[in-house]
Amino acid sequence: MLTVAGYTLDPALRYEPATNVWVADLGDGRVRVGLDPLGAETSGDIVAVSFAASGAALAAGEAMAIIEAAKFVGPLAAPVPGRLAAVNPAVIDAPGQINADPYGAWLAELDGVPADRLAALVGGEAAITAWFADAVARFRAEGAIAQ
């Protein structure tokens, strides 16, 4: 595991920087996704999550889930195009787990993900470190997270 600016990051994962979503390559075009620790922290205490219809074909950027925290309801965008193949029932029943354990509390699995779209996400220790350090610095400058 990597520690960047006080946050733990898994270098085996890829990351979508705009939405702070991690992506695990499960092979054969299937991925598992969840919120990274920065995404989980800035969202606030998550109290509900609902998902797009099972089997839905999602474009990258299209809402795969709707998340609610502190009376804010917002979409969580699919980090890559794919079909919504599975959702994690544990986070539907206990959405607070997304805050408590961002890597364990995965959200959904997509299949039919093009390899080039997966490869385009941030991956590898050097790239992850550079991106995440910059993101944390920016969030701290904005007052979005504690110094």
Next chain:
Amino acid sequence: MPVLRRIDAGSVSALRSQALWHGIAAAMGPEDPPVLSFCRPEEPYVCLGYHRRLAELDLDACAARGLPVLRRQIGGGPVYLDADQLFFQLTLPARRAPAHIGRLYERMLGPAAAALCRLGVPARLAHTNDIVAGGRKISGTGAGQIGDGVVVVANVMFAFAHEEMAAILSVPDQAMRDECLRLMRAHLGTLPRLDPDTVTAALTDAYADALGATVSDSALSDAELAAVRDWERRLDDPAWTAGPPLPASAGRQVKIRAGVWVYDRRGDGLAVQITVEDGRVVRAAITLADAGVDSAVLERALIGVAAEAGALAARLEEFGDDGVRVRDALAPGMVVR
């Protein structure tokens, strides 16, 4: 100088009072100026947050009163809305909205509190997204991202029909309904000395100041109007009103404001109902079949305890299996929405 578009829709139907800001947000582009919108519903209705169960409402009571039920795409619980309330909304391009939820409310609701202060109301933001004055919540709020727009929604209550609000809730018994009514009267505030025009002007000035913008009075654009009409159709669709699939709920919770709620749980030879005010249990009613401990003892033990799982568990530990049963029954009610 940046522009703040102001759209004052005036008195509108229940459906339009919700579709208005859904549509403005849905039509917002990443480079568009912020929009401060206002409206008042010309008819009373009931509105439910996106992730809330329709079963939280007594739909027969709503129908008997002729109250439409609309589901909004922001958070929060069921609310009774009528012409004694002014609705206002600030919509920004999502890329300009703070990433952190707390900062978002500070930036987008802080000016509203400032405006009320200028009108002599000692208003302040509390508990992330409540606007309070004199210990009472004076504005219901919620927020969301719709399309590329982030919108924060709030109201100012000039009067509030507490009895109507209590009547449209689905609760397991009259004691809980009475308790909800008592808490609403004690913890929700109204601003009867203010009038909508004065508040609208003060809010406009405060948001313009906060955004460093000049105000441009505006009508809905063609794209916004189309989006509003699209949202009217969506909000009027029974499938939308039914809401997304949600997990089964454990018990019934009614939150009045941050730190104030009632929770009821029944089953397996046990019935528990507690009232929480300012984060502490102030009332407990327990019926426990096959118990070794008198229920009244358990009830007294809970009074004054902090309403969070750890504190309740610690307090109930001395009561053995009976305490464990009560602890487990209450645990879901400590997650407050």
